[in-house]
Amino acid sequence: MGILNSKVPSGPLADKWTKHKNEIDLVNPANKRNIDIIVVGTGLAGGSAAATLAELGYNVKTFCYQDSPRRAHSIAAQGGVNAAKNYQGDGDSVYRLFYDTIKGGDYRSREANVYRLAEVSTNIIDQCVAQGVPFAREYGGLLDNRSFGGVLVSRTFYAKGQTGQQLLLGAYAAMNRQIQRGKIKSYTRHEMLDLVLVDGKARGIIARNLVTGEIERHSAHAVVIASGGYGNLFYLSTYCMGANVMAAWRTHKKGAFFANPCYTQIHPTCIPVSGDHQSKLTLMSESLRNDGRIWVPKKLEDAQAIREGRLKPTELAEEDRDYYLERRYPAFGNLVPRDVASRAAKERCDAGFGVNKTGEAVYLDFDSAIMRYGREKAMTSGMKDPDDKTIRELGEKIVEAKYGNLFQMYEKIVDENPYKTPMKIYPAVHYTMGGLWVDYNLQTTIPGCYAAGEANFSDHGANRLGASALMQGLADGYFVLPYTIGDYLSDDIRTGPIPTDSPEFDAAENDVRERIKKLMSGSGIHTVDYYHKKLGKIMWNKCGMSRNAKELEEAMEEIAALRKDFWENVKVPGTPDSKNQELEKAGRVADFLELGELFAKDALHRNESCGGHFREEYQTEEGEALRDDENFKYVAAWEYAGEPKDAKLHKEDLEYENIKVKTRSYK
Amino acid sequence: MKLYLKIWRQKDAKSKGAMVDYTLDGVEEDMSFLEMLDILNEDLIAKGEEPVEFDHDCREGICGTCSLMINGRPHGPDSLITACQLHMRSFNDGDEIVIEPWRAKAFPVIKDLITDRSAFDRIQQAGGYISVNTSGRPVDANAIPIEKEHADDSFNAATCIGCGACVAACKNASAMLFTSAKVSQFALLPQGQVEAAERVQNMVRQMDLEGFGNCTNTGACEVECPKGISLENIARMNREYLSATLKG
Ligand SMILES: Cc1cc2nc3c(=O)[nH]c(=O)nc-3n(C[C@H](O)[C@H](O)[C@H](O)COP(=O)(O)OP(=O)(O)OC[C@H]3O[C@@H](n4cnc5c(N)ncnc54)[C@H](O)[C@@H]3O)c2cc1C
Ligand code: SF4
Ligand code: FES
Numbered sequence: 001m002g003i004l005n006s007k008v009p010s011g012p013l014a015d016k017w018t019k020h021k022n023e024i025d026l027v028n029p030a031n032k033r034n035i036d037i038i039v040v041g042t043g044l045a046g047g048s049a050a051a052t053l054a055e056l057g058y059n060v061k062t063f064c065y066q067d068s069p070r071r072a073h074s075i076a077a078q079g080g081v082n083a084a085k086n087y088q089g090d091g092d093s094v095y096r097l098f099y100d101t102i103k104g105g106d107y108r109s110r111e112a113n114v115y116r117l118a119e120v121s122t123n124i125i126d127q128c129v130a131q132g133v134p135f136a137r138e139y140g141g142l143l144d145n146r147s148f149g150g151v152l153v154s155r156t157f158y159a160k161g162q163t164g165q166q167l168l169l170g171a172y173a174a175m176n177r178q179i180q181r182g183k184i185k186s187y188t189r190h191e192m193l194d195l196v197l198v199d200g201k202a203r204g205i206i207a208r209n210l211v212t213g214e215i216e217r218h219s220a221h222a223v224v225i226a227s228g229g230y231g232n233l234f235y236l237s238t239y240c241m242g243a244n245v246m247a248a249w250r251t252h253k254k255g256a257f258f259a260n261p262c263y264t265q266i267h268p269t270c271i272p273v274s275g276d277h278q279s280k281l282t283l284m285s286e287s288l289r290n291d292g293r294i295w296v297p298k299k300l301e302d303a304q305a306i307r308e309g310r311l312k313p314t315e316l317a318e319e320d321r322d323y324y325l326e327r328r329y330p331a332f333g334n335l336v337p338r339d340v341a342s343r344a345a346k347e348r349c350d351a352g353f354g355v356n357k358t359g360e361a362v363y364l365d366f367d368s369a370i371m372r373y374g375r376e377k378a379m380t381s382g383m384k385d386p387d388d389k390t391i392r393e394l395g396e397k398i399v400e401a402k403y404g405n406l407f408q409m410y411e412k413i414v415d416e417n418p419y420k421t422p423m424k425i426y427p428a429v430h431y432t433m434g435g436l437w438v439d440y441n442l443q444t445t446i447p448g449c450y451a452a453g454e455a456n457f458s459d460h461g462a463n464r465l466g467a468s469a470l471m472q473g474l475a476d477g478y479f480v481l482p483y484t485i486g487d488y489l490s491d492d493i494r495t496g497p498i499p500t501d502s503p504e505f506d507a508a509e510n511d512v513r514e515r516i517k518k519l520m521s522g523s524g525i526h527t528v529d530y531y532h533k534k535l536g537k538i539m540w541n542k543c544g545m546s547r548n549a550k551e552l553e554e555a556m557e558e559i560a561a562l563r564k565d566f567w568e569n570v571k572v573p574g575t576p577d578s579k580n581q582e583l584e585k586a587g588r589v590a591d592f593l594e595l596g597e598l599f600a601k602d603a604l605h606r607n608e609s610c611g612g613h614f615r616e617e618y619q620t621e622e623g624e625a626l627r628d629d630e631n632f633k634y635v636a637a638w639e640y641a642g643e644p645k646d647a648k649l650h651k652e653d654l655e656y657e658n659i660k661v662k663t664r665s666y667k
Numbered sequence: 668m669k670l671y672l673k674i675w676r677q678k679d680a681k682s683k684g685a686m687v688d689y690t691l692d693g694v695e696e697d698m699s700f701l702e703m704l705d706i707l708n709e710d711l712i713a714k715g716e717e718p719v720e721f722d723h724d725c726r727e728g729i730c731g732t733c734s735l736m737i738n739g740r741p742h743g744p745d746s747l748i749t750a751c752q753l754h755m756r757s758f759n760d761g762d763e764i765v766i767e768p769w770r771a772k773a774f775p776v777i778k779d780l781i782t783d784r785s786a787f788d789r790i791q792q793a794g795g796y797i798s799v800n801t802s803g804r805p806v807d808a809n810a811i812p813i814e815k816e817h818a819d820d821s822f823n824a825a826t827c828i829g830c831g832a833c834v835a836a837c838k839n840a841s842a843m844l845f846t847s848a849k850v851s852q853f854a855l856l857p858q859g860q861v862e863a864a865e866r867v868q869n870m871v872r873q874m875d876l877e878g879f880g881n882c883t884n885t886g887a888c889e890v891e892c893p894k895g896i897s898l899e900n901i902a903r904m905n906r907e908y909l910s911a912t913l914k915g
Pocket of ligand 1: 081164247
C-alpha cells in the first residue's frame with residue numbers, strides 16, 4: 001500500500017457503494033452532538049453537505065466570502081443537471097451515464113467514484129423536487145429533459161437557463177432550516193486563510209473577517225473544503241470575480257496532494273473578448289448547441305469581408321458556410337464534447353476564418369432551428385401555407401421560451417439581436433477538473449480534511465461533460481460525504497471540543513499575520529490586477545487550449561519571475577484591519593502565482609494528449625488527441641515540497657475493470 | 668468618453684459619509700459599468716488614494732451581489748438588468764453619474780457602496796424552506812406531477828436574486844416583493860402546502876423585526892426589479908397571510 005490509497009471497496013462495481021455504506025463505522029446520534037465540522041464554501045457542494053451534516057446531528061460552521069451563502073458561483077450554472085432517470089425512455093441507465101462520463105473524461109477518472117456518481121444521480125432529482133426546486137415541466141405536468149454534449153440520450157434536467165440558481169437556492173433553503181434550528185452557524189464575508197493541523201489531523205482553520213479585518217480561529221473535528229474551482233488563474237474566465245484557490249492551495253501546502261492541476265475545461269461557447277478592459281467572460285450555455293449550428297465562412301475572403309464589416313453573416317449563402325463540427329464529427333455534430341468543440345473553433349480561427357475584429361470568434365446560428373420550430377408550430381396549429389415571416393415569428397417565440405434569458409444576456413453585452421443575426425462565440429476557461437486529491441471517501445491525504453465539489457479532482461477525468469458538475473457537487477454534498485465522514489469521526493466521539501489556544505493555532509495565526517504584513521509592504525509599483533492580468537496572459541498563451549514542451553518550460557520560468565516581482569513590488573492600499581478588497585485580491589493572486597507554476601509543470605510532465613489537455617506533440621494526422629495509456633493512465637497527485645517546481649509526483653494508477661479502454665471517437 | 672462621477676464614500680459603518688467628485692476619461696462604450704469603476708480604481712490606486720469599494724461577484728446578473736444606486740435608480744437606467752449588466756453605451760460623453768449605495772434602515776452601509784443585507788438571509792431562515800431531510804429515499808420526482816402553469820409561475824417567483832433593489836426603490840424601504848417571491852414559489856407547489864401558514868407568518872414577522880417599512884402599493888419595486896418579479900406575488904402573499912391568520 002503506497003501513500004495513495006484510493007480505498008475503493010472490493011466487490012462488483014454495482015455493489016460497491018451499498019456494501020461500503022453497510023460496512024463503514026457510524027456515529028450514533030447522541031455522539032454527533034459532540035462533534036463539530038467546518039465546511040468552507042456554500043456552493044452546491046458545501047451548501048448541501050452542511051445542510052445534510054446538520055440534519056444528521058453534527059454541529060456545523062459554514063464559511064463563504066460573499067455576503068450570503070446563496071451567492072456562491074454555483075448560482076451561475078445555466079444549462080442543467082444530469083440524472084439517469086430514463087424518463088424519456090431513450091435507453092438511459094446508470095451504466096450508460098457511468099460509461100458516458102468515463103469516456104467523456106477520456107479514461108482518466110476512477111471507475112468506482114464515477115459509478116457511484118451515476119448511481120446517486122437519480123436521488124438528486126427526487127431530493128430537489130421534494131425541496132420545491134421548480135424544474136422545467138412538460139404540459140402533462142411531468143419533468144422535462146434536454147441533451148448535452150458528448151451523449152446520445154436526453155438526461156439533463158433544467159430550470160430554464162437558471163438551473164444552478166434553483167439548485168443552489170434549494171441547498172441554501174436546506175441550510176436556512178438548519179441555521180434556524182441552531183445546527184449551522186453561517187459565517188459570511190469570511191475567508192479561510194489557512195488550515196490548522198493538530199497531531200497531523202485537520203482540526204480547524206484561520207479565517208479573516210472581511211468586514212473588520214479581524215483574524216479568527218475556528219476549530220472542529222473535521223474540515224470540508226468545498227471552495228470551488230481555480231479557473232480564475234487565467235484572469236479571464238466564466239467564473240465569478242472572487243473565485244480563488246486559496247482554501248485548496250493552503251490545504252495543499254499543509255500536506256494535501258493536488259491532483260491533475262493541468263486538466264482545465266475551456267468551454268466552446270462564450271461571448272468573445274471585446275477589449276483590454278474586460279474583467280470576465282460570459283458563458284452561453286451548452287444547451288444552445290441543441291439548436292444552434294456552429295459555422296465559419298468557407299472562403300478566407302468572405303471571412304475577411306465579415307471582419308471588415310463589408311459582409312453580413314446573414315448574406316452568406318448556405319454553400320459558402322462551413323459547419324465544421326457537422327463536417328468533422330457527423331455522428332455527434334454540434335454536440336461533440338467541449339474539449340473537441342473548443343479545439344475545432346481555435347483551429348478554424350488560427351487558420352484565418354474568425355469572424356470578429358480580433359479574428360477570434362465563430363458563429364452560433366439559430367436560423368435553422370427558428371424555421372424548423374416555426375414550421376412545426378404552424379403545422380400543429382393547423383395553419384395552411386403560412387409565409388416565411390409567420391413561420392419565423394412562431395419559431396422565434398419557441399426559441400425564446402427555451403433560451404430567452406440567455407438571448408437577453410447576449411444582447412445586453414454585445415448589443416446585437418441573436419434572433420436576427422447569429423451569435424458570435426469563442427472558447428473560454430470555464431471549469432477545472434483538477435483539484436485536491438481525494439480517496440473514495442472524499443478524504444484528502446490529510447486525515448480529517450475532506451474535499452467536495454469542484455475543489456476535488458474526483459469524477460471528471462481529463463474532461464467534464466456538460467451538466468455533470470452540478471450533479472457531482474450535489475452527489476458529494478447530499479449523498480456521499482455525510483456518510484463517509486462518519487467513518488473517520490467515529491474515532492472522535494470522546495475527543496471533546498478542540499481548543500483554539502494550542503501552539504498549532506498560535507503558529508498558524510502567526511503565519512497568516514506575517515503573510516498579510518508582507519503583502520502590504522511591497523514597494524508599491526503595480527496593482528494586484530496588473531499581476532493577475534499578466535499571469536492570465538501567460539496561462540492562456542502557453543498553458544491554454546494547446547500546449548507544447550517549449551512553451552510550458554517558458555511558462556514555468558515566467559510565472560516564477562512574475563511571482564518574485566509581485567512579492568517585491570505589489571501595491572496594496574488601505575489597512576489590514578478594515579474592509580479591504582485590494583488585500584483580498586492580493587492574497588488570492590499570490591496563491592494563483594504558485595498554482596500556475598505547478599499547473600505548467602503538470603502539463604509538461606504529461607507527454608500525451610487527453611481531454612482538455614492537448615499537447616501539440618501528441619496528435620493524430622487529423623489533429624485529434626493522441627492518448628498514451630501505456631505510460632499515463634494515472635492520476636498525477638503532487639506533494640508540496642517548497643517551490644511549486646519542486647513538487648513531488650505520486651501516481652494513482654487507474655484500473656478499468658468494467659469498461660474497455662478505447663480511443664475516444666465522436667465521428 | 669469623459670464622465671463626471673459623484674460617488675458616495677464612507678470609511679466604515681460608524682463614520683459619516685459624503686459624496687466625492689471624480690472625473691474619468693477614456694471610458695469606452697463596450698465596457699460594463701463595473702469595468703468603468705475598475706478603471707477608476709486603478710487610477711485611484713496609482714495616485715495613492717483608496718479605491719472605491721463596491722459589492723460584485725458574478726458580473727452576469729445572477730448572484731445578486733452588485734447593488735448600486737445609479738442616478739437615483741437601483742441598478743441604473745436600463746430595465747430588467749443588474750448594475751453589472753449595464754454597459755457604458757447607455758451613457759454619453761460628458762454625462763454626470765451619481766453612484767450611491769442602497770439606502771434603507773435595514774441595510775446599513777459597511778463601506779463606500781457596500782451595505783449589509785444579512786436581514787434578507789434572516790427572513791429566509793424564518794421559513795423560506797420545505798422541511799424535508801436528505802434521506803436518499805423521497806418519492807420519485809415524477810410521482811408529483813405539477814401543472815405546467817403553476818410550475819412556471821413558481822419558477823418565475825423563484826428567480827429573485829436577493830439583490831435588494833426592491834427595498835432601495837421603495838420610499839418605505841419595504842421588503843414585500845422579496846419576501847413574497849419566496850412565499851409564492853412554495854405556495855404554488857403541492858410540496859409547499861404543509862407548512863404554508865406557518866411559513867408566511869414567520870417570514871412576515873421577521874421582515875417587520877428587521878425594520879423594513881410597510882407596503883403602500885406604489886409599485887416602484889416591480890419597476891426596478893432586475894428579474895421582473897411581479898406585484899402579483901405581493902397580492903398572493905397577502906392572501907396567504909390573511910388565510911393563515913384566519914386559521915389562527
Ligand atoms: C457560468 C457557469 C455555468 C455553469 N453551468 C453548468 C451547468 O449548466 N451544469 C453543470 O453541471 N455545471 C455547470 N457549471 C459548473 C458548476 O456550476 C460548478 O462546477 C459548480 O457549481 C461548483 O460548485 P461548488 O459547490 O464546488 O463551488 P462554488 O459554487 O464555486 O462555491 C464555492 C464556495 O466556496 C467559497 N469560498 C471559496 N474560497 C473560500 C475561502 N478561501 N474561504 C471561504 N470561503 C471560500 C465561496 O464563497 C463559495 O461559497 C457552470 C459553471 C459556470 C462558471
Ligand atoms: S424581488 Fe427583485 S429587486 Fe427584490 S431582491 Fe428579488 S430580484 Fe432583487
Ligand atoms: S455581480 Fe452578480 S448580479 Fe451583479
